[in-house]
Amino acid sequence: MEGKTKKIAGTFLQLDEVNLQYPKTKWEEEFKIMKDMGMDTVAIQYWGTSEKVDYPSNIFPRGEHCHVADWMFELAEQYGINLYVGILLIDGWWTASKDPSYFDKALPFQIKVIDELQSIYGKNPSFYGWYITEELDDLNWKTPESQAHVIAFFKKLVAHCKEVSNNKPVLTAPFIGWNTGNNLHMTEEAFEQLWTDFYRETDIDIISLQDASIRADYHPEVLPPYFRALQNAAQKTGKRAWSDLETFHQIQGWPFDAQPFKAVPAQFERVLKQMEIESPFVEKIITFEFHHYMCPLKGEEPARLYKEYRDWLSHYSG
Numbered sequence: 001m002e003g004k005t006k007k008i009a010g011t012f013l014q015l016d017e018v019n020l021q022y023p024k025t026k027w028e029e030e031f032k033i034m035k036d037m038g039m040d041t042v043a044i045q046y047w048g049t050s051e052k053v054d055y056p057s058n059i060f061p062r063g064e065h066c067h068v069a070d071w072m073f074e075l076a077e078q079y080g081i082n083l084y085v086g087i088l089l090i091d092g093w094w095t096a097s098k099d100p101s102y103f104d105k106a107l108p109f110q111i112k113v114i115d116e117l118q119s120i121y122g123k124n125p126s127f128y129g130w131y132i133t134e135e136l137d138d139l140n141w142k143t144p145e146s147q148a149h150v151i152a153f154f155k156k157l158v159a160h161c162k163e164v165s166n167n168k169p170v171l172t173a174p175f176i177g178w179n180t181g182n183n184l185h186m187t188e189e190a191f192e193q194l195w196t197d198f199y200r201e202t203d204i205d206i207i208s209l210q211d212a213s214i215r216a217d218y219h220p221e222v223l224p225p226y227f228r229a230l231q232n233a234a235q236k237t238g239k240r241a242w243s244d245l246e247t248f249h250q251i252q253g254w255p256f257d258a259q260p261f262k263a264v265p266a267q268f269e270r271v272l273k274q275m276e277i278e279s280p281f282v283e284k285i286i287t288f289e290f291h292h293y294m295c296p297l298k299g300e301e302p303a304r305l306y307k308e309y310r311d312w313l314s315h316y317s318g
Helices: 024-036 068-078 101-121 144-164 188-202 220-237 268-281 300-313
Strands: 008-013 041-044 082-086 127-132 170-172 206-210 240-246 248-252 262-265 284-288
Touching: 024 068, 041 068, 041 127, 041 284, 068 082, 101 144, 127 144, 144 170, 144 188, 188 206, 188 220, 206 220, 206 284, 220 240, 220 268, 240 268, 262 300, 268 284, 268 300
Parallel strands: 008 041, 008 284, 041 082, 082 127, 127 170, 170 206, 206 240, 240 284
Antiparallel strands: 248 262
């Protein structure tokens, strides 16, 4: 309903060396919790790298626990959850705006993975759409030259996803940031034009915008211009705008310091503020990421955030 704060209706799922070792019973419990919360969407962030893949591939080296991929589809079907199926996380993406040779290297890998995932899982009822793993941002893709390269790359990937899967929808999740003092990297007008061009030229269906709430100097007033720009771009092109609402608080790692990435579950007051700010601009809110930061099976702090959200949800009337 217009003007109402939207609930969290889905999540990304980041598979890693720890959770790939979970037994199926533990995953089943987690899918049940997500369904009970009202989630209907899970986007698998990626199925591995160009070194190894975490699904039962016949053409790439397999990870030790690649059978977990089968469970994801089985459990999604069991609990009525739609899966957006990610592709690969390939080295070189973070410098691709300055080194477009990335696209020639990555495209063949991603195409082969798309073909193989479709051949293995394409008939599963829970296979709802695709997720393109490469994350754009508002700092590195500002020049016309870099935008032309990345749009051409996405256009090929989106077209191939739709061609092999009878036009399943395609999702991606760019992120935003800001300079010291909360100055935007792009004007609102430039951001709207970027995503208008991106929607039109790539034919992507959904952009789920990461809200950059992890920042230590986070100020919520920077969000509306970005989300308004995305909403306008979606409305102009007949496409869909979602929020990728971050439910973690980063405490070390880039862009703060040179330490390994580390994050903890956010405070619910901050999460609720994000939900309130972003709801008017988007069709749907999904989060990054329920499994690590909000699942009550993961420890005291995720359980705390889960309980606080469920307490709020018990009074939800949206």
